[in-house]
């Protein structure tokens with residue numbers, strides 16, 4: 001069953017910061033590649049060429065996962081700041097995890113479609 | 117010292133009579149050495165005897181006179197009047213009893229919850245000079261409630277202990293003689309404990325003793341496994 005409380009708040013606290021830093025790094029790489037390496041203006045062919053390389057497909061999949069984990073975990077933090085009732089927390093958790101999963105599937109599907 | 121006229125707007129609210137708060141404007145003769153507390157005492161003694169506020173030591177030791185003065189929290193007995201307009205409000209995040217006096221019940225409840233006392237490992241447990249130096253800053257806390265009021269979390273999360281309670285907890289975590297380390301950490305490791313702190317640093321800004329509660333909170337976080 002869905003656990004209401006995280007076993008380890010410290011771990012979640014550290015993950016929020018670690019994924020934040022990783023996002024910063026990923027965003028830096030992404031901006032560097034898209035602004036300074038790739039030929040502009042960007043075209044479908046250029047993006048397709050980047051994503052058809054397995055390293056970049058993995059890079060963007062990881063980037064996507066980090067963004068979704070960090071964003072939804074952060075959202076959970078903000079939305080539980082007022083210490084809501086267990087019913088609210090349970091509902092919230094189901095909604096956030098489902099939305100995160102849907103975003104992940106949609107995002108990954110798009111990445112794969114652009115890579116083939 | 118030369119006396120001048122100072123202007124001061126004071127928050128007024130009597131829950132038994134008023135439906136909303138207001139600011140009453142007073143003019144007070146004072147010199148540039150006078151504090152906001154001097155002005156409040158003057159108002160109570162010579163202008164309006166119904167003004168309610170707390171104060172005792174008048175020297176920044178007792179912590180009774182903390183309030184919101186000219187845009188930031190501070191001790192009324194330590195903050196001097198400024199030329200032009202002065203403005204005082206009561207501490208935030210706590211119910212108002214009357215005017216500048218608030219009900220600090222919840223603040224004390226949270227303070228008690230962290231076991232603010234030493235439980236010795238043994239009767240012989242002595243403290244080294246070096247260890248005393250380590251807890252020095254935390255011992256300065258006069259429990260005025262300024263950090264509790266400035267914190268954005270204490271007002272919205274009833275389970276959150278607040279900066280002052282965490283400072284006291286860290287004071288005992290740092291103390292070599294204390295036997296309750298694990299029990300103490302157990303109290304604050306949950307979802308509304310130290311990890312609920314968003315590191316907004318309002319407590320550091322508010323503390324009149326410059327204790328830096330946010331740094332103490334970080335130290336507690338490090339101690340939790």
Ligand code: HEM
Nearest residue numbers: 016017020021023024067070071074075077078313314315
């Ligand atoms: C650019 C790199 C990023 C860094 C370095 C970063 C860092 C952080 C840190 C340190 C926290 C914890 C703050 C706290 O406990 O109060 C946090 C919280 C949060 N982050 Fe990020 N973040 C980044 C990107 C993002 C992105 C792209 C999103 C949106 C998808 C996001 C959404 C959130 C949310 C919703 C929170 C919770 C807010 C809170 O706890 O106050 N962050 N982030």
Ligand code: FES
Nearest residue numbers: 172174179181193
């Ligand atoms: S009156 Fe004691 S701290 Fe101000």
